[in-house]
Amino acid sequence: MSETFVHPYIPNSDPAIQRRMLESIGARDIEEFYACIPEALRFRGRMDLPAPLASEAALRRHVMGVLDRNRTCDEALSFLGGGCYQAQVPAVCDEVNRRSEFLTAYAGEPYEDHGRFQALFEYESLMAELLETEVVNVPTYDGSQAAATALRMACRITGRDEVLVSAATNPDRLRVIRNYLRPDVKVTLFGFHAATGEADLEDLNRKLSSSTASVYFENPSFLGGIGTLGQQMADAAHAVGGLLTVFADPASLGVLTPPSGYGADLTCGEIQPLGIHMYYGGGRGGFIASADEERFVQEYPSRLFGVAPTEKGEWGFGDVAWERTSFAKREDGKEFVGTAAALWGITAGVYLALMGPKGMQELGTGLMQRARYLAKRLNELPGVKAPALTGTPFREFPVNFDGTGLSVKEINRRLLERNIYGGQDLSEEFPSLGQSALYCTSELHTDADLDRLASELAACLKG
Structure with a gap:
């Protein structure tokens, strides 16, 4: 880089300003700041990046050109899911979360509170009602971090260092859990039945021990099935002094019993289905919920908002157990x-307030109906088995193509030529399911959309 180069995107890149900054702190050059980094870890070449564009207009034109190469789920019919969903987003959700007092302040922390604390308190209250718990945190980065943090909480509460995790867990989430818990917490997988997707209780019971801090499973599971063994897993975990942690889809809780109803001590999940766009995978937030007991509350690392009367007879909203x-x-x-x-969190609160109990029930019912209808249509195709597991699907389910002689990769390529995103390929992460893909339904799918997939897939299978 030239000594006279001033980068248009990096503040204080003017060489003269940099020299004055170095002089003021007594450093010879910028390299002194990186002296602690071993040479083997340093990159000494030049990064393969385009030259900077000096004007805002030129930069915008370049970025829009890159984005235009994408084919979004608004432009193609999509049946992708696996943790990030093309949900219906009411206009009021965007209207509220784009307000400047919510949108712009760093970490959501305003210099002047225009109702953010109350908005988050209301979100937590609405989530607690949906989950039938008493405490819900301000959202974490995403559901995967919420799962990992909930398991960390379980380890601190029990003083133990092993968690048992279902092998039917979202593979991406499992990687986050492993990374977040290492090196001092052991993550041990327990199996599931390949025919049903349900937990293998015999395998779980073999692996339970006095070291078990928590048993963890997802309901619905990553493979889409609704689990029916939650109480048995709770009883097994509690029998050895451990906890039960369940990852739940909030969109399902208008029709399914929440995890607290079958013995879960900690419930976690992802709020993206609650009125939040996919945003290329960026519209994410995680929740953790529990009973209002000190042993749980004191182990939350994230913020909790409560309400209390003020000296003036009004209500105030603020942090609980800030320390x-x-x-x-x-x-x-x-x-x-x-x-x-x-x-x-504020966005999800707006969504829940708008939907109400009746709306959440209709949402869950509609998703289950669409999943059953799509499975029925796909199962009529020669060589296709849908769903590939016998468990009841909530919104998504695996479809097996072994009988077609085609790989999921090839089928998805042919569907994309017809402007359809097929299901997520499971053949590498779950080889026991063969050539299977995870197909997801959405509240945005019409009967015509589901029929179109069945028709186009039939054409793809013919070649």
């Missing part, structure tokens, strides 16, 4: 908590 968090005193925090997804 728990790394915001109060970082070295004493339960875990480090940085920028959270408070904006998406």
Whole structure:
């Protein structure tokens, strides 16, 4: 880089300003700041990046050109799911979360509170009603972090260092859990029945021990099935002094019993289905919920908002047990908590207030009906088995193509030529299911959309 180069996107890149900054702190050059990094870890070449564009208009034109190469789920008919869903987003959700007092402040922390604390308190209250729990946190980065943090909480509560995790867990989430819990917490998988997708209780019971902090499973599972063994798993975990942690889809809780109803001590999940766009995978937020017991509350690393009367006879909204968090005193925090997804919590709160209990029931019922109808249509195709598991699907389910002689990769390529995103390929992550793909239905899918998939898939199978 030339000594006279001033980068248009990087503040203080002017060489003269940099020299004055270095002089003021007594450093010879910028390299002194990186002296602690081993040479083997340093990159000494030049990154293969395009030259910077000096004007805002030129930069915008370049970025839009890159984005235009994408084919979004609004432009193609999509049956992808696996944790990020093309949900219906009411206009009021976008109207509220784009308000400047919610949108722009760093970490969602305003210099002047225009109702954010109350909005998050209302979100937590609505989630608690949906989950039938008493405490819900301000959202974490995403559902995967919520799952990992809930398991960390379980380890601190029990003083143990092993968690048992269902092998039917979302593979991406499992990687986050493993990464977040290492090196001091052991993650052991317990199996599931390939025919049903249900937990293998015999395998679980073999692996339970006095070291088990928590048993973890997802309901519905990553493979889409609704689990029916939650109470048995709760009883087994509690029998050895452990906890039960369940990852739940909030969109299902208008029709399914919440995890607290079958023995879960900690419930976690992802709020993206609650009025939040996919945003290329970025519209995410995670929740953790529990009973209002000190042993649980004191182990939450994230913020909790409560309500209390003020001296003036009004109601005030603010942090509960602030000293728990790394915001109060970082070295004493339960875990480090940085920028959270408070904006998406407010959005989910707006969505839940708009939907109400009846709306959430209709949402869950509609998703189950669409899944059953699509499975029926696909199962009529020669060589196709849908669903590939006998468990009851909620919104998505695996479809097996072994009988067609085609791979999922080839089928998805042919569907994309017809402007359809097929199901997520499961053949590598779940080889026991053969050439199977995870197909997802959405509240946006019409009967005509589902019939079109069946018709186009039939044409793809013919060649």
